[in-house]
Amino acid sequence: MRSSAGASVVCRGGAGLDGPAGSFEDKVRHKAxxxxxxxxxxxxxxxxxxxxxxxxxxxxxxxxxxxxxxxxRGAARKIKDALS
Structure with a gap:
């Protein structure tokens, strides 16, 4: 994938991005x-x-x-946390 500035952007899959930081990174990447x-x-x-x-x-x-x-995914995480 290329950004509008022409620089290469590496998009990782969901594996390894289950934590809060990964979720934030996903949201930023998708908004971009x-x-x-x-x-x-x-x-x-x-x-x-x-x-x-x-x-x-x-x-x-x-x-x-x-x-x-x-x-x-966020809603499912909230439900899981509420049931724990």
């Missing part, structure tokens, strides 16, 4: 992906590039699904 998608879509709007518009929207949709997963 959403912002990158919005920027790409907007640039596609400005330049009339339908491919960029579609890619930007797809990135936003993917990020939103990941954010929903983050919220579900």
């Amino acid at each position: 992906q959403e912002a990158e998608g919005a920027a790409k879509e907007k640039y596609g709007d400005i330049t009339d590039d339908e491919r960029l518009q579609a890619e930007g929207q797809a990135e936003q949709d993917t990020a939103n699904l990941k954010q929903a997963g983050d919220k579900a």
